[in-house]
Amino acid sequence: MNNLIILPILIPLLAAVLLIFMNKSIKLMRVFSAISSFTAVVVAAVLVQTVFTDGIQTLYLGGWKPPFGIVLVADQFASLLALTTAIIGFLTVLYSFRSIGEQRERFFYYSAIQFLLAGVSGAFLTGDLFNLFVFFEVLLMASYVLIVIGGTKIQLRESLKYIVFNIISSALFVIGVAYLYAVTGTLNMADLSVRISESGQTGLITVIAVLFLIVFGLKGGIFPLYFWMPGSYYAPPAPIATLFGALLTKVGMYAIARVFTLIFTQDAAFTHQLMIWLAALTIIFGVIGSIAYCDVQKIIIYNIVTAVGVILFGIAANTPASIEGSIYYLIHDMIIKGVLFMLGGALFALTGTNNLKKMGGLIKSHPVLGWMFLLSAISLAGVPPFSGFIGKLKIAEGGFRSGEFVITMLMLLSSLLVLYSVAKIFIYGFWGDEQKDTQIKGSIKSYIFPAAILLALSLAIGIVTELAAPYFHQAADTLVNPKTYIEAVLKE
């Protein structure tokens, strides 16, 4: 029993509710949401440390023992993701102060952000499949509000698509849960794992596994199902796009990692092979998208697709090294996409356009922004001193071990094109002659500051890997040996 686990969910939830009552004073809302998000960061850090020293923590909600009640499980994988979520949430709140505008702040903007954070941390920490669905809905409802807040024409159009696709995927999720409940009679993840390994993975369960792959693929944006993403992430303003790009698709990836390492593990020859091919296609299409566009936001969005492919490949290759690499890469990608969206927002605030051909020569007037962009581009591509390197290295190691030479090479080649696509932003935006019609207005310190903290974090993970590695290793350990997870949940 440990009520610490609920706090990363409870703090944003309570903050969101209290923020509803504060909507008269924008200053109060800003201060309060900053304080509460910072508290969430501290609590999540304590949780990570607790799990590190004492092993997997569980909390039986209402005191009902699993599999009868809902159980919250904090293993190192979930805790690390909850910590990253809290950090990104805190920095996005700081980033919003200048960039979102009072018009939006007045309409429960901070409340919606806190609900989103509560949903995301809840989805990471839950140990129950239907509870996962509920937390998915919590974060999706909040994201519906965020995508449409402000009510510009493009936001209205894209939110309609976004909502339709997500309602369809949620309905499929419920259907999948219903099938699984009909076959096994339980919804607790640890109990599901035990029952499926006892009965063996029949054809019926493999079908359900693929259904779940489709559901989480729709949420996470893997190859044939990512079509809703470029449009809907393009619509909202920068701080909201930061939250979406850094958190939402990653919840889908987390769910795939959890479900396919814990529950559907018996028929790996089919399901994991399918995932490997989907991952390869996701990487290819993401890369094609990111080199095709001349638009800052679109390039970054298609890089999300590529990263999703890389993470999926690491999970699908199903070796200890590649799974650890996926965890590294998942957390690295949450951080670096946050940085890129924040810097992209700063570029837009400076030039008033997303079109690369219309900007140029910014390095003279804004050297700090320029160098930060270069550093984050290098980090995204996976150059050694940064966090992106270790993840890709381990995924490549695991990929070669599992004999997927072609696709591993493909993944390594994709790094080049990813670097090209982001370097294109740097070259067009920062080199060359200064554009006459750039409308440089005011200082962009408040844009750069949160991005700088995130970038420093990315650097820190890369440089002091020795310190971070035990945490990541522990996280991978639970995924590789689901027995420890099951024992922690179903212990007597």
Next chain:
Amino acid sequence: MKKQQTNDVILQTVTKIACFIILLFSFHIFLAGHNNPGGGFIGGLMTASSFVLLLLAYDLKTVQNILPVNFIYVAGTGLLISICTSAGSFLFGAQFLTHSFGYFDLPLLGKTELATAVLFDIGVYLVVVGVTMTIIQTIGERE
């Protein structure tokens, strides 16, 4: 736009009586939830439906005069109550969402079972009333 003058004497008179019956029934359903079909969700919806009946019989301004509450805050209060009763278990060193109950001798009702789950349900009730009324009032206000 010219406002249409209508004569709704029958509708308004019936509403005055029916509204209270619906309210009473919704409270009954709300309190019966533990042992019979019912609970916070359906009770809240029925309370909101009695307000909707008022909205149909009278206009938006009149109803806002009778019920001078901001329903967004009602929903917020409900959430707050639910979260606080769930987190209240922290004070007793129990897991989140742990509920308890006891038997008390109340003046009029005699020996009654009182459960903290009812407090949680009051939260649900207020959220449902608040959300439903917010939706209907917001759509109704728009020209």
